[in-house]
Amino acid sequence: MEYILAADIGGTKLAVALFSMDGVMVSSTVKKSETEDGELLYRLFTNACDELCTEAGLERTAIKGISIGLPGIVDVDKGVAVFQNNLPWRDFPIKERLSELYSSADIKVDNDVYMAAWGEYKQRDFAEESLVYITLSTGISCCSIIGGQFVRGAGMAGEIGFGIVDDRMSSLETQVSGPAMQMKAKAAYANPEMSLHDVMDRYYANDDQAVFILSEAVRALAREVHHTLLLLDPHAIVLGGGVFNNHPRLVEAVKKELADYVQHPLFKGKERRIEPSLLKGDAGLWGAFFRFGTTRKDPVEQGNPIYYLTNEV
Structure with missing residues (x-):
């Protein structure tokens, strides 16, 4: 079985989910984001990824794709977080850095609104x-x-x-x-x-x-x-x-x-x-997954709830 890590990183919270390639959200985690130190934010993200892998009994080599949604300006081709108003990354080479840890993974980085839009698009078939x-x-x-x-x-x-x-x-x-x-x-x-x-x-x-x-x-x-x-x-x-x-x-x-x-x-x-929205606060996570996969199993079938990661507004 191959797996995908999907992430939605914002100024308030950092959400990461582990998906099997056939469209099952295996597990997810939400952390309070880091807005001052770019290296701390990167370690917070990689620790969250490792946490989900460890819980599922997976080695990093089992991860075939990592897909990340970020606010602000992203260089999609190079996988660089160019400028995020509410995050401490400036021209941060997140794809390059992650490739050192997850050598088997194809890594995609895009704007978070684009990821959420893609989730809604694919959810409607x-x-x-x-x-x-x-x-x-x-x-x-x-x-x-x-x-x-x-x-x-x-x-x-x-x-x-x-x-x-x-x-x-x-x-x-x-x-x-x-x-x-x-x-x-x-x-x-x-x-x-x-x-x-x-x-x-x-x-x-x-x-x-x-x-x-x-x-x-x-x-x-x-x-x-x-x-x-x-x-x-x-x-x-x-x-x-x-x-x-x-x-x-x-x-x-x-x-x-x-x-x-x-x-x-x-x-x-x-x-x-x-x-x-059909996917509500999880649109970004599902959109990130859909950049690799094409199907989504019903959450009832999965035996898991949809994790709504909404702002308190």
């Missing part, structure tokens, strides 16, 4: 279809896949968080990300301790200020999705990331708002192409 994955959590970004190929542009495709949303030159990220909505709530309620969780609780209770804050975000997101529909007309637009995964009501709110924008006969009803 897509092959020739087009899909856009939009993630909303600490930041906002997206990945487009057309005919089984990533749309990378010149290297920065999908950075929709930098999009301008008003005459004040405010960006989408400063208006609708989790921290942005939290900052608005702190100002609206004159409460520096207000969390996004508190805002969502008040939103569900139909508190006027919370409804206003979330409605602004929903409108901005719906307009971005509308632009995506007009530009690419994808078969599916998946809304994922911590905020959407933990608050599916927001997915429905964006879909409802979008319905008002697509009344033209050519586009009427296309709001139904908006879907929630």
